Amino acid sequence: EAQVTQNPRYLITVTGKKLTVTCSQNMNHEYMSWYRQDPGLGLRQIYYSMNVEVTDKGDVPEGYKVSRKEKRNFPLILESPSPNQTSLYFCASSLVQQKTYEQYFGPGTRLTVT
Amino acid sequence: GQNIDQPTEMTATEGAIVQINCTYQTSGFNGLFWYQQHAGEAPTFLSYNVLDGLEEKGRFSSFLSRSKGYSYLLLKELQMKDSASYLCAALTGGGNKLTFGTGTQLKVEL
Numbered sequence: 001e002a003q004v005t006q007n008p009r010y011l012i013t014v015t016g017k018k019l020t021v022t023c024s025q026n027m028n029h030e031y032m033s034w035y036r037q038d039p040g041l042g043l044r045q046i047y048y049s050m051n052v053e054v055t056d057k058g059d060v061p062e063g064y065k066v067s068r069k070e071k072r073n074f075p076l077i078l079e080s081p082s083p084n085q086t087s088l089y090f091c092a093s094s095l096v097q098q099k100t101y102e103q104y105f106g107p108g109t110r111l112t113v114t
Numbered sequence: 115g116q117n118i119d120q121p122t123e124m125t126a127t128e129g130a131i132v133q134i135n136c137t138y139q140t141s142g143f144n145g146l147f148w149y150q151q152h153a154g155e156a157p158t159f160l161s162y163n164v165l166d167g168l169e170e171k172g173r174f175s176s177f178l179s180r181s182k183g184y185s186y187l188l189l190k191e192l193q194m195k196d197s198a199s200y201l202c203a204a205l206t207g208g209g210n211k212l213t214f215g216t217g218t219q220l221k222v223e224l
Contacts, residue, residue, distance in 0.1 A: 033212070042216035043157070043201065048211065058211065090156060102147075103212060105156035 002027045004106035006091050012112045013081060013103045021076045021109050023091030031094045032074035033058070033103065034066065036087040043090065049074055050096065116140045118215035120202050125221045127191055134187045136202030144205040146178050148187045151199045151217065160187065160200075162172045189220075199224045 004025045023032065033048035035058075045058030063085055065077040073094075076087055078085060078089040088110050092103040117139040125131040138146070145164035148155035163169055163178035163185065175188040189196055199217040206213060 031210075035214075039214060043203075043214040043215070045211060048210060056210070058214070065194070102159050102162060106153075107156050 002104070004050050004091055004093055004104050005104040006089075006109050008106060008109060010110050011114065014114055015082055016080050019081060019111075021078075021089060021091075021111070023074045023076065023106060024072050025074075025093040025104070027093060027095065028071065029093035029104075030071070030096045031103075032068065033092045034064070034074070034076045035090045035092065036060065036085075037090060037108075038067065038087050046076070046089075059114065081111075083113050085111065086113050087111060115202065116211075116213040118202055118204055118205060118213060119122045120215040120218045121196050122216070123219045123221070125223060126189075128192055128194060128222055128224055130192050131190050132192060132220065133186065134189075134202075134220065136185045136187070136215060138185070138202070138215075140183075140204045140206045140213065142208065143180065143208045144208065146176075146185045147201075147203040147205065147212065148174075148176050148185075149201040149203065151201055153199075175200075183196055192222050194222050194224075196220065205215050 022095045030051045034046040035043045037043045044060045047066040049055045091106040094103045124201045148160040151157040159175035168177045172212045173190045178185045200220050202215040
C-alpha cells in the first residue's frame with residue numbers, strides 16, 4: 001500500500017531533550033516536506049527536500065533540522081525542543097516529475113513539549 | 115510574501131450546495147490545491163487547478179481565476195460526512211513551496 005508513515009504518532013517530552021520524528025514514504029517520491037499545524041494558523045511549511053541531499057527552508061524553520069540521506073526517509077530533528085514547538089506535525093511527499101505536485105500526507109505526530 | 119484568505123466557518127444543509135471561496139496573493143504562482151481535513155486526521159487531496167476554469171470531479175468542483183487571484187470549491191449534494199475543514203493552498207516557488215490558508219470549517223446540518 002502506497003503511504004507516508006510517521007513515528008511516533010504521539011510524543012510528550014520536556015524542554016531541551018533532543019528528539020527525532022521519522023518520516024518514510026514507499027512511493028519513490030522525490031519531494032518531501034514537513035509542516036506544523038496550529039489552531040488559527042493553519043499548516044505552515046518547516047522544511048522541504050527536492051531530492052536526496054537537497055533540503056531548503058520553508059516558512060518556519062527556526063528550531064528544526066532535517067536530513068535527506070535516502071530518498072524514502074526525511075526525519076525532522078528538534079535539537080532543543082521548547083514549549084512553542086508543541087504542535088501537530090505532518091510529513092508529506094509528492095512525485096515532482098508528474099507535474100501535478102499532489103502531496104500525500106502522513107497521519108501526523110502530536111508533540112507536546114512541557 | 116504569500117497571503118491566502120478563506121472564510122473561517124460555514125454552515126450548510128444536507129443535500130444543498132455550498133461554495134467555499136479562496137483569494138490569494140502570491141509570487142511565482144504555479145497552481146491552487148484544495149484539501150479536505152477531518153478533525154485530527156491528515157489532509158487529503160481534493161483538486162488541483164493550474165489553468166483558469168472549472169474542474170469537476172464527482173460532487174466536488176474547483177474553479178480558478180489566475181488574473182483575479184481567486185478560487186472556489188463547490189460541493190454539491192452535501193452529506194453529513196462532508197463536515198470537515200477545507201484547506202486552500204497555493205503552489206509557488208517553481209513548485210517547491212505549498213502555502214496554506216487557515217482553512218474553512220464546514221458544518222453540514224440536517
